[in-house]
Amino acid sequence: MRVLLLGSGGREHALAWKIAQSSILEALFIAPGNAGTRQHGTNVDLSVNDFDGIKAFVLENEVDTIVVGPEDPLVNGIADYFDADAEVNVAVIGPNKVAAQLEGSKDFAKEFMKRHNIPTAKYATFTKDTLKEGQAFLEKMKSPYVLKADGLAAGKGVLIIEDLKEAKAELKNMLADAKFGEASSRVVIEEFLSGVELSCFVITDGDAYKILPEAKDYKRIGEGDTGLNTGGMGALSPVPFANPTFKDKVKNQVIIPTVKGLKADGIPYKGFIFFGLINVRNEPYVIEYNCRMGDPETEVVIPRLKSDILDLFEGVATNTLSERDVQFDERSAATVMMVSGGYPEAYEKGKQIYGLNVVSDSIVFHAGTKADGPVVTTNGGRVLAATSFGKDVASALKRSYESLDKIEFEKSYYRSDIGHDVL
Ligand code: AMP
Numbered sequence: 001m002r003v004l005l006l007g008s009g010g011r012e013h014a015l016a017w018k019i020a021q022s023s024i025l026e027a028l029f030i031a032p033g034n035a036g037t038r039q040h041g042t043n044v045d046l047s048v049n050d051f052d053g054i055k056a057f058v059l060e061n062e063v064d065t066i067v068v069g070p071e072d073p074l075v076n077g078i079a080d081y082f083d084a085d086a087e088v089n090v091a092v093i094g095p096n097k098v099a100a101q102l103e104g105s106k107d108f109a110k111e112f113m114k115r116h117n118i119p120t121a122k123y124a125t126f127t128k129d130t131l132k133e134g135q136a137f138l139e140k141m142k143s144p145y146v147l148k149a150d151g152l153a154a155g156k157g158v159l160i161i162e163d164l165k166e167a168k169a170e171l172k173n174m175l176a177d178a179k180f181g182e183a184s185s186r187v188v189i190e191e192f193l194s195g196v197e198l199s200c201f202v203i204t205d206g207d208a209y210k211i212l213p214e215a216k217d218y219k220r221i222g223e224g225d226t227g228l229n230t231g232g233m234g235a236l237s238p239v240p241f242a243n244p245t246f247k248d249k250v251k252n253q254v255i256i257p258t259v260k261g262l263k264a265d266g267i268p269y270k271g272f273i274f275f276g277l278i279n280v281r282n283e284p285y286v287i288e289y290n291c292r293m294g295d296p297e298t299e300v301v302i303p304r305l306k307s308d309i310l311d312l313f314e315g316v317a318t319n320t321l322s323e324r325d326v327q328f329d330e331r332s333a334a335t336v337m338m339v340s341g342g343y344p345e346a347y348e349k350g351k352q353i354y355g356l357n358v359v360s361d362s363i364v365f366h367a368g369t370k371a372d373g374p375v376v377t378t379n380g381g382r383v384l385a386a387t388s389f390g391k392d393v394a395s396a397l398k399r400s401y402e403s404l405d406k407i408e409f410e411k412s413y414y415r416s417d418i419g420h421d422v423l
């Protein structure tokens with residue numbers, strides 16, 4: 001296969017690392033990639049949303065498969081773009097625009113779950129014209145109040161507020177004053193669910209699906225899960241509390257109804273589905289769907305995949321996923337993110353990274369890094385993720401921390417308590 005992988009984060013480095021191990025790979029290009037992905041293929045200077053530029057590259061380089069890392073191009077319709085174009089014959093691993101609404105619109109996702117009886121928090125959706133009704137709805141709910149901007153808001157569109165007056169004011173900010181721009185022209189208000197979160201993943205061709213290992217990520221910047229939300233500061237897999245009984249419930253109450261529901265609704269879905277779940281008294285509820293893999297979850301899930309990932313992608317592209325075999329490494333995997341000081345707020349870039357070649361017990365996945373000849377510098381908030389295996393989560397984490405001790409750049413930071421709640 002001749003593959004173009006879109007994206008530039010730790011998720012894409014982990015995917016590139018895995019794709020490069022495939023026996024059916026002929027060529028791998030990554031756009032735009034980072035200093036890590038160039039170890040496994042050719043980085044191409046193209047934006048993930050430049051569909052015309054991607055098309056020209058695909059034609060020139062005889063790419064047959066596009067693997068989409070982030071949600072943006074999916075929600076913007078990259079699959080539809082190539083589907084509609086008779087000039088190019090390329091498979092897109094990632095859902096089309098309508099299917100990507102599972103992530104791109106909270107209201108779409110909630111309607112979908114209601115229609116198919118998939119457990120999720122009770123909710124109602126409001127617009128500028130129904131602001132008064134929304135505020136009245138809040139009065140009937142219990143604190144804390146959960147307000148969600150309907151559209152993509154770079155992970156910032158969910159507000160959880162204790163005080164009723166503040167919640168009503170924020171609802172107005174979102175709806176009437178466009179706090180998150182067009183994304184908050186509709187707002188979902190939902191019941192607050194209390195429990196432990198985890199992420200589950202499947203890959204599907206629209207009919208068959210394969211369940212990938214589950215993972216848990218650590219979203220907050222500070223130790224003890226405090227401070228601002230980030231893209232994710234670390235992850236582990238498997239999740240110790242996800243026992244077989246719980247996973248059966250996830251499969252029967254969430255995964256199967258989702259895949260069947262999409263088909264019943266006439267929505268062809270090809271690619272990864274990410275289920276953001278919460279365990280409420282041993283019952284799984286869906287907090288959100290994403291139409292792509294997670295980051296940093298990919299950095300622990302994909303290394304645990306023993307099967308050839310291009311064989312699975314071929315199954316997705318040709319509707320033959322049911323015939324493909326999928327095997328996983330039984331060991332535990334953990335990853336810890338090293339970030340630029342100041343992230344997720346203002347931080348500096350361009351700091352030289354030392355010690356990358358000294359690490360041997362972990363896989364170092366690059367996220368925000370840039371290559372300048374042999375020199376690697378920081379180029380983002382989340383800089384790299386050290387992934388390790390172990391007989392259990394504790395030993396995997398220990399290895400990742402030992403590896404991060406050997407890597408240095410100015411003002412680096414990482415959480416030293418990843419896994420604190422499950423150890
Ligand atoms: P989302 O973008 O929908 O995943 O929401 C971001 C985060 O807000 C989630 O990861 C949860 O930690 C939290 N959250 C979202 N919805 C709820 C809810 N209904 N109850 C409790 N926490 C929630």
Ligand code: GLY
Nearest residue numbers: 231232294295296
């Ligand atoms: N780590 C959460 C996400 O990728 O959305």
